[in-house]
Amino acid sequence: MKLRTTANTRQQACFAMREFTRGEEYVTIGEFPSSKTNHMKKVSVLPLVFLIFYEVSGGPFGVEDTVHAAGPLLSLLGFLLFPLIWSVPEALITAEMGTMFPENSGYVVWVSSALGPYWGFQQGWMKWLSGVIDNALYPVLFLDYLKSAVPAVGGGLPRVLATWGLTIILTYLNYRGLIIVGWVAVALGIFSLLPFVVMGFMSIPDIEPSRWLGANLHDVDWNLYLNTLFWNLNYWDSISTLVGEVENPKKTLPKALFYAVILVVLGYFFPLLIGTGAVPVKRELWTDGYFSEIALIIGGVWLRWWLQAAAAMSNMGMFVAEMSSDSFQLLGMAERGMLPEFFKIRSRHGTPLIGILFSASGVLLLSWLSFQEIVAAENFLYCLGMILEFNAFILLRIRYPNAPRPYKIPGGTVGAVLMCIPPTILIGVVLYFSTLKVLVISLIAVAIGLVMQPCLKYAEKKRWMKFSQNSELTDINDEGSQLVT
Incomplete structure (x- = not known):
């Protein structure tokens, strides 16, 4: 072409x-034409805010390990400072690049534009695999909160069956359509945060600010602390793989990201402030599901049940939001000729049918890993993907400063480089604290992607599989216009 x-x-x-x-x-x-999607309703601001909220957070369920690893003071500081170092830069980059390339391949297009389609494919592979690993967490977290009320799901065959059952039910919800997923995310988000508002008011007489100052730098599990912070405050760029389904993305995406950053930070900080201030801190008790025990102490059985239900709903919201992102990413890559054309197949509800099935299969295969191993493995792959993403962002600023950017981060190229330095250093720290097991598993996964792309190209050359021929990005010229083959 x-x-x-x-x-x-x-x-x-x-x-x-x-x-x-x-x-x-x-x-x-x-704007890839599609007879199924041109007339379909697009996602508006409010559902998009809660989709981002669930891509990144879903509430404070799962942050308990920061207190276990480092005590209350470092946990509270972590959820105040870490967003400035990581979340805000990632959200700003997503706003600029997502409006510059408003299509479903998201960060895959960013990296392809700057580094070529080979590295764009590697970005897509690592981010998709990281997202699938992330999604394997949510049935685990759901059952961790439920096991105090239903001990049978604490382990063994009942836990495996419960995990698979949840995955199938939530996958079906994704199949029914992104608009449904978006408004379900709004309802689940409100329901999941309400018990913490109630718990906050009820805890006021018991708050002792001195408990917030507990810290011992000689007794910190830095690996667990950093991985938990990183897991709870990343994935801002995941929404970019849904931008093709968003109503007026050039205005809607930056606005939704701004509101979502505020919602996420408040949704973490205040529950931790309540939990560590109203109840004597015993670090060994602060593990997955401990907020339900705090609710029991502060409000009684009814509040505990409400919070457990909220945790269950929150994990459902995170699952469906993440699967939407992962599956639409595969669809976007197929539209660009990076994956076989059958990944472009949409259901009658407009959802990426094959992408959903592949993402759900990955979740089921990875459900055997422990919570900490899942977090560490996905963080490792996510870090590698973010290195490519930061490079792409800076290179596009340097090479094509005049390319149209509906939303542009102020500060010029120098400001863009300086903004990326702190999160890049943080990536190095997170990778440094990875265990050998996580390192080996992650590098094997990366190696698979390095081999997979040339194998797919060979299959295309031999015509063993059909690939889309309309959209593989090759370059951007000096005036800012992009060329395609």
């Missing part, structure tokens, strides 16, 4: 990201 030009292309290129032909049809970047 060729880039269509006129006598005024230099001026037009400053305002058009890319244009390519598809028969008699012209398509701007990120």
Whole structure:
């Protein structure tokens, strides 16, 4: 395919990201025509805020290990400072790049634009696998909260069956449509945060601020502490793989990310403030599900049941949001010719049918890992993907400063580089504290991706599988217009 030009292309290129032909049809970047999706309702601001909330957080369920690892003071400081170092830069990059490339392949397109399609595929593989590993956590967390009320799901065959049953039910919800998932996320988010509001008011007479100062730097499990913080405050870029389904993404995405950052930080900090201030801190008790015990102490059995139900609903919300992101990413990669064309198949509800099935299968295969191992493995892969992402963001700023950016982070290229330095250092720290087991598993996963891409290209060359031919990105010219083959 060729880039269509006129006598005024230099001026037009400053305002058009890319244009390519598809028969008699012209398509701007990120707008792949589809008879099933053009007339479908798009996701608006409020559902998008809660989809981001569930991509990243889902509430304070799962943050208990920070207190176990480092005590109350470092936990509270971590959830105040870590967002400034990591969450805000990642959210800003997502806003700029997501509006620059408003299509479902998300960060895959960013890396492909800067580093080429081979590394774009590696980005997609690592981020998809990291997302699937992340999704394997949520049935685990759900059952951890439930086991105090239903001890049978604490282990053995009942736990395995419960995990598989949850996965199947929630996968079906994803199949029914992204609009449904978005509004379900709104309802689940409100329901999941309400018991902490009630618990906060009830705990006021018991709050002792001196408990917040507990810290012992000689007794900190840095690996658990950093991995838990990192897991609870990343994945801001995951929403980029859904941008093609968003209503007016150039305005909606930055606004939704701004509100979501505030919601996520408050949703972590205040429950920790309540839990560590109202109840004597015994670090050994602060593990997955401990907030339900705090609810029992503060409010009684009824509050405990409510919080357990909220935890269950929260994990459902995180599961469906993450699976939506993972499955639409596969669809976007297929639209760009990186995956076989059958990944473009949509259900009658407009959802990526094959992508959902692949993502659900990955969750079931990984459900045997422990909570800590899952967190560490997904963090490792996510860190490697973020290194590519930061490089792509900076390279595109340097090479193509005039490319249209509906939302642009202020500060110029120098500001962009400086903004990426602290999170890059943090990535190095997280990788340094990884265990040998996690390192080996993650590097094997990376090696699979390095081999998979040329194998898929070979299969395409031999015509063993059909690939889309309309959209593999190759370059951006000096005026900011993008060329495709």
